[in-house]
Amino acid sequence: MAPVNLKLSDFSGMRAKDVLGLWYGYKKIISAGLDPGPAKKLEKVFSGYGLVFERIDESYDYKGRSRTYLVAKKTSYLKAAAAAYYDSRYDAVGALLGYPACCVKKHNAIIRGKGPMNDFVRRSAAGTGRFRWELNNILDFDGRLNGERAAGFDVSLVPHASLISHNPCAYDCAPSLKIARLNLALLRRHGAGSEADPALLARPVLYADDFNFAVLNGTSGPGGAAYSGTACVLGLEELRGALGRCDLAAVSGRRLTLSRKGRPVLQKDFPVKPLLLPFAL
Numbered sequence: 001m002a003p004v005n006l007k008l009s010d011f012s013g014m015r016a017k018d019v020l021g022l023w024y025g026y027k028k029i030i031s032a033g034l035d036p037g038p039a040k041k042l043e044k045v046f047s048g049y050g051l052v053f054e055r056i057d058e059s060y061d062y063k064g065r066s067r068t069y070l071v072a073k074k075t076s077y078l079k080a081a082a083a084a085y086y087d088s089r090y091d092a093v094g095a096l097l098g099y100p101a102c103c104v105k106k107h108n109a110i111i112r113g114k115g116p117m118n119d120f121v122r123r124s125a126a127g128t129g130r131f132r133w134e135l136n137n138i139l140d141f142d143g144r145l146n147g148e149r150a151a152g153f154d155v156s157l158v159p160h161a162s163l164i165s166h167n168p169c170a171y172d173c174a175p176s177l178k179i180a181r182l183n184l185a186l187l188r189r190h191g192a193g194s195e196a197d198p199a200l201l202a203r204p205v206l207y208a209d210d211f212n213f214a215v216l217n218g219t220s221g222p223g224g225a226a227y228s229g230t231a232c233v234l235g236l237e238e239l240r241g242a243l244g245r246c247d248l249a250a251v252s253g254r255r256l257t258l259s260r261k262g263r264p265v266l267q268k269d270f271p272v273k274p275l276l277l278p279f280a281l
C-alpha cells in the first residue's frame with residue numbers, strides 16, 4: 001500500500017513542485033535529472049509511494065552526469081511519454097508534463113529554429129506585458145541550458161527558485177500563472193524551500209544571458225532598477241564590484257550604466273542589449 005500522506009522530504013534531490021504536481025494529478029508524468037547516488041535511493045521512494053518510473057536515454061541531460069527519469073502514477077502514462085520522447089514528439093511530452101499548450105508550442109519552435117538555444121528568456125521577455133513574479137524562471141535552468149557551454153556549468157552554484165517547470169511563452173502567460181499560483185499554494189502548504197521564495201523571484205533581474213545575470217534587491221522604475229545589493233549574481237565578473245557598490249542599474253541600447261547616489265560609476269557595452277526584467281510583487 002502506498003502511503004496516504006505525501007512527505008516532501010522523502011523526495012529530496014527533486015523539485016518539490018514537480019512531486020506535488022504528480023501527487024495532486026495535474027501532471028501525468030514528471031521528468032527529473034537525478035545523480036546516480038540519489039537516484040538509487042529515490043527509486044525505492046517511488047516504489048514506496050506506488051509510483052512507476054523509467055530511465056530514459058541519458059543524452060537528454062545537458063550535464064552528462066545525471067540520468068533522466070520519467071515518473072508517473074500509471075504505467076500507461078509512462079509508456080506514452082517514453083514513446084513520445086523516443087519519437088521526439090515534444091508536444092505530446094509537454095502535454096503529459098502538464099505544460100500549457102501555448103508555451104510548449106513556443107518552446108518547440110525555438111528548439112526547431114536555427115537561433116541560439118539559450119534564447120528562451122529573451123524570447124519570453126519580448127512578448128511580455130506585465131512581468132509576473134510567479135513566472136520568473138531565471139533561477140531554473142532545466143530545459144533552458146544546452147550545448148557545450150552548458151555542459152561545464154554548475155547549477156549547484158545558484159539557488160533554485162521557480163514556481164513553474166517550463167519556459168513560459170511570455171512572463172504574463174495566463175495558463176502558466178494558474179499553474180504557478182497552484183504550485184505556490186501547495187508549496188506553502190507542504191513547506192516550501194527556496195523554490196517559492198519571493199526574495200529571489202519578485203526582484204528585478206539584470207540579464208545578459210543565461211550565464212551572466214544578477215537578481216537585484218530592489219524595484220524597477222522608468223529610470224532603471226533602484227536596488228541595494230544583490231540576491232544572486234551569476235557570471236558578470238567584471239561588474240561584481242560595481243554592482244555591490246551601486247544603487248541604480250539602467251540600460252540604454254546595449255549600454256548598461258551603474259550609478260551610485262545619482263553619479264555614474266561604471267558603463268559597459270554588451271554585445272547584445274542587456275535586459276532589466278522588472279519582476280515585482
Ligand SMILES: [Zn+2]
Pocket residue numbers: 100101102103104168169170173174175176
Ligand atoms: Zn503560454
